[in-house]
Amino acid sequence: MRTSSALDTVIKPGYWRAQQKAQTALTCPELQQLNRGKELRWERWRVLYAAGSALGQLGTVGRKSEKVSMESLQCSRLNGLFAVYKPPGLNWKHLRDTVEFKLLKGLNSNKQYTPQEHIRFLVAPKEGSEGGELTLIAKSVPALSEHSLVRGPKYTSVKVGVGHRLDVKSSGVLVLGVGHGNKLLTDIYNAHLTKDYTVRGLLGKATDDFSDEGRLIEKTTYDHVTPEKLSRILAVIQGSHQKAMVTYSNLDLKTQEAYEMAVKGLIRPMDKSPMLITGIRCLEFAPPEFLLEIQCMHETQQLLRRVVHEIGLELKSSAVCTQVRRTRDGVFTLEDALLRTQWNIHNIQTSIQKAAPRVEAELEKCQTRALGHPDLVGQSVS
Amino acid sequence: MALPVQQIPKWFYSMKINFISITQIRSQFMRPRKTTLHGLLALPQQSSDNFFLWGFKNYRTFSLWNSSLAPSSTRQENIAAQDTHPPSLNGLQLKTEVTNFDSQISLEELEDLPPISPLQQISEEDAVQIVAEPPLPPISFTLRDYVDRSETLQKLVLLGVNLSKLEKRPGAGTLLLKLDFKNDIQKILLFLKDNGVEDNQLGAFLTKNYIILTEDLENLRTRVAYLKSKNFSKTDISRMIVKAPYLLSFSVDRLDNRLGFFQKELGLNVEKTRNLVIRLPRLLTGSLEPVKENMKVYQLQLGFKHNEIQHMVTRIPKILTASKKKLTETFDYVHNVMNIPHHIIVKFPQVFNSKVLKIKERHSFLAFLGRAQYDPQKPNYISLDKLVSLPDEVFCKEVAKASLKDFEMFLKTV
Numbered sequence: 079m080r081t082s083s084a085l086d087t088v089i090k091p092g093y094w095r096a097q098q099k100a101q102t103a104l105t106c107p108e109l110q111q112l113n114r115g116k117e118l119r120w121e122r123w124r125v126l127y128a129a130g131s132a133l134g135q136l137g138t139v140g141r142k143s144e145k146v147s148m149e150s151l152q153c154s155r156l157n158g159l160f161a162v163y164k165p166p167g168l169n170w171k172h173l174r175d176t177v178e179f180k181l182l183k184g185l186n187s188n189k190q191y192t193p194q195e196h197i198r199f200l201v202a203p204k205e206g207s208e209g210g211e212l213t214l215i216a217k218s219v220p221a222l223s224e225h226s227l228v229r230g231p232k233y234t235s236v237k238v239g240v241g242h243r244l245d246v247k248s249s250g251v252l253v254l255g256v257g258h259g260n261k262l263l264t265d266i267y268n269a270h271l272t273k274d275y276t277v278r279g280l281l282g283k284a285t286d287d288f289s290d291e292g293r294l295i296e297k298t299t300y301d302h303v304t305p306e307k308l309s310r311i312l313a314v315i316q317g318s319h320q321k322a323m324v325t326y327s328n329l330d331l332k333t334q335e336a337y338e339m340a341v342k343g344l345i346r347p348m349d350k351s352p353m354l355i356t357g358i359r360c361l362e363f364a365p366p367e368f369l370l371e372i373q374c375m376h377e378t379q380q381l382l383r384r385v386v387h388e389i390g391l392e393l394k395s396s397a398v399c400t401q402v403r404r405t406r407d408g409v410f411t412l413e414d415a416l417l418r419t420q421w422n423i424h425n426i427q428t429s430i431q432k433a434a435p436r437v438e439a440e441l442e443k444c445q446t447r448a449l450g451h452p453d454l455v456g457q458s459v460s
Numbered sequence: 461m462a463l464p465v466q467q468i469p470k471w472f473y474s475m476k477i478n479f480i481s482i483t484q485i486r487s488q489f490m491r492p493r494k495t496t497l498h499g500l501l502a503l504p505q506q507s508s509d510n511f512f513l514w515g516f517k518n519y520r521t522f523s524l525w526n527s528s529l530a531p532s533s534t535r536q537e538n539i540a541a542q543d544t545h546p547p548s549l550n551g552l553q554l555k556t557e558v559t560n561f562d563s564q565i566s567l568e569e570l571e572d573l574p575p576i577s578p579l580q581q582i583s584e585e586d587a588v589q590i591v592a593e594p595p596l597p598p599i600s601f602t603l604r605d606y607v608d609r610s611e612t613l614q615k616l617v618l619l620g621v622n623l624s625k626l627e628k629r630p631g632a633g634t635l636l637l638k639l640d641f642k643n644d645i646q647k648i649l650l651f652l653k654d655n656g657v658e659d660n661q662l663g664a665f666l667t668k669n670y671i672i673l674t675e676d677l678e679n680l681r682t683r684v685a686y687l688k689s690k691n692f693s694k695t696d697i698s699r700m701i702v703k704a705p706y707l708l709s710f711s712v713d714r715l716d717n718r719l720g721f722f723q724k725e726l727g728l729n730v731e732k733t734r735n736l737v738i739r740l741p742r743l744l745t746g747s748l749e750p751v752k753e754n755m756k757v758y759q760l761q762l763g764f765k766h767n768e769i770q771h772m773v774t775r776i777p778k779i780l781t782a783s784k785k786k787l788t789e790t791f792d793y794v795h796n797v798m799n800i801p802h803h804i805i806v807k808f809p810q811v812f813n814s815k816v817l818k819i820k821e822r823h824s825f826l827a828f829l830g831r832a833q834y835d836p837q838k839p840n841y842i843s844l845d846k847l848v849s850l851p852d853e854v855f856c857k858e859v860a861k862a863s864l865k866d867f868e869m870f871l872k873t874v
Contacts, residue, residue: 165871167817212589213588222614227624228623228624403873417868417871419852
């Protein structure tokens with residue numbers, strides 16, 4: 079009888095972080111604002127300088143350096159995951175930069191300048207005496223050192239992270255994380271959820287990079303290709319990948335639980351593995367074009383194009399891939415994805431709020447499975 | 461108080477920080493209270509060692525920096541005032557700071573007064589008049605430290621100059637601290653106002669071109685006179701100055717050369733060149749290399765004839781400064797995918813101004829709906845400027861005759 083001990087429990091990376099999700103508050107409030115970055119190191123120096131010079135300053139009020147790089151006031155709402163629709167032809171890095179820029183624009187536009195005042199002790203004649211006796215009087219004097227034109231914009235950077243990447247030619251749902259949501263990105267990665275793609279193929283030619291913009295290698299006929307042949311090949315592919323899923327999930331199939339799960343078809347690998355196609359079917363077939371729907375995990379878009387090329391070879395013809403479009407990434411679908419014109423702070427906030435419960439539920443499921451079956455490394459497909 | 465060199469952290473040297481130094485300009489700063497206890501005192505040429513002799517503990521990096529200030533004159537950012545004396549130096553009544561803050565005033569400068577010991581008894585009145593403001597940092601990376609004590613900077617902020625942007629430019633901070641509002645800046649501001657720059661535009665103007673505050677007024681007047689001699693009207697000149705703040709910093713020769721370049725390159729007559737420059741004065745102040753390259757691109761790569769280029773440039777001057785990659789991408793899509801011939805593109809040069817992605821999205825939507833008809837001879841013709849310049853909702857409603865939602869749903873299927 080296997081007893082679960084601490085050694086057997088497989089702790090996934092990010093497991094402890096997920097457990098301590100609630101305790102992510104940093105300790106010192108000033109340090110909270112001085113996280114990283116060269117400029118902020120200088121700010122730390124300035125804070126210390128101001129603190130040191132407070133000994134000499136007679137009552138200069140509040141010279142804390144408040145240059146925040148994280149959203150503080152809107153912190154509660156601008157932390158989380160949201161999905162954008164990446165159009166084809168756009169690099170994911172540029173997309174991420176554009177989103178960060180739009181968020182900063184939105185954050186900085188909210189700030190209103192309130193005139194600050196400093197207290198100074200000025201010399202003035204005493205009220206009681208008439209002989210011109212001088213004394214110090216505390217007076218509130220307007221100070222311009224906190225003016226927005228002197229300090230600069232309040233927010234200079236926003237942490238925006240990218241989930242599963244999409245290459246330049248492909249399009250579709252791209253998950254981004256903001257603020258604390260970046261930690262969830264690792265958790266989502268470790269949950270190993272499947273993704274949905276629609277892949278459009280073109281029969282009759284083969285190129286070197288498997289897409290229609292590559293160098294042409296050969297041209298073939300495709301009259302002999304019928305929908306039945308295509309579906310037969312797709313079934314073979316799905317079958318072989320299903321077998322591979324069970325092997326890569328590192329399950330000990332001799333246990334009863336693992337056997338039951340395998341029978342139901344609920345197994346997927348929870349570690350690194352080559353690309354696995356959990357489901358593939360043909361939506362449309364109008365030669366020379368055909369449209370496939372692929373559900374897969376641990377994929378890259380170039381591998382999907384290679385699959386199209388191999389399908390062409392199996393059909394004794396040749397095929398190139400014209401479009402790779404991701405329709406679902408884990409919990410995020412096309413409905414949740416924001417288009418280019420909708421990338422502003424308000425839409426992103428609402429999108430984060432809408433998606434938050436779903437993401438949490440999914441991650442809870444994966445965590446409980448990791449805890450509940452310590453001797454099973456592979457977990458069930460959601 | 462020489463501190464060991466190891467105390468400077470390594471990252472200190474690798475950072476490119478624009479330092480703003482106020483050595484030798486301390487007299488400029490606002491002194492709210494004056495005492496006449498000890499009469500006139502010339503501001504000593506305080507060597508860097510005198511500053512912060514007792515300094516703050518956390519200031520150790522800078523205190524060492526001070527002592528090595530002399531050898532650091534190679535740094536461009538530090539305009540250490542070796543050549544200029546602050547103008548308001550002489551005849552200024554300074555109070556003496558008889559506190560711990562004050563560094564040792566070297567004996568040779570104080571000819572008539574013996575140094576005052578801190579333990580000496582002074583009257584209540586004198587005690588009250590002691591100024592105990594913290595000393596200004598001799599070097600800083602931001603103008604925020606000096607704003608509260610400098611009239612010049614305060615007036616500039618109230619005008620609308622963005623100091624946070626200016627302090628990032630090398631040498632700008634020190635320059636602004638050295639200038640005196642009454643003597644230097646005011647004259648130039650009045651000159652700008654005379655030439656039509658509005659009050660609310662002065663801030664943005666100075667943020668772009670602060671060098672003009674150091675220019676000679678006579679030179680500026682000559683340049684405006686030159687522009688007038690070229691038959692630019694007063695309103696035109698003020699418009700040009702506002703849109704291209706660096707214009708008046710160019711010498712007459714340079715302006716002449718540039719106007720001549722545009723006339724020769726484009727082959728337009730004098731009036732058209734003038735209109736072109738009035739519409740986009742940036743052409744005169746920007747670099748000429750991209751313009752030359754773009755002309756070659758239009759002629760050789762894209763295959764436009766000279767008179768076609770002239771027509772396009774007079775309609776939309778901005779196409780001269782567009783980037784080459786964007787031009788080629790846009791033209792490739794418009795000519796090869798949308799199948800629009802040259803003579804129609806010439807009529808609508810706005811296509812070169814807009815984003816390629818936008819054109820692609822809209823064209824593919826129209827093609828999907830079957831409304832992509834760009835031939836003026838046939839019915840249901842859609843002109844390129846409507847394709848490109850209209851906002852999304854208007855485009856969907858009028859050109860595509862579909863709702864915005866349909867457009868968005870279509871975009872998610874591309």
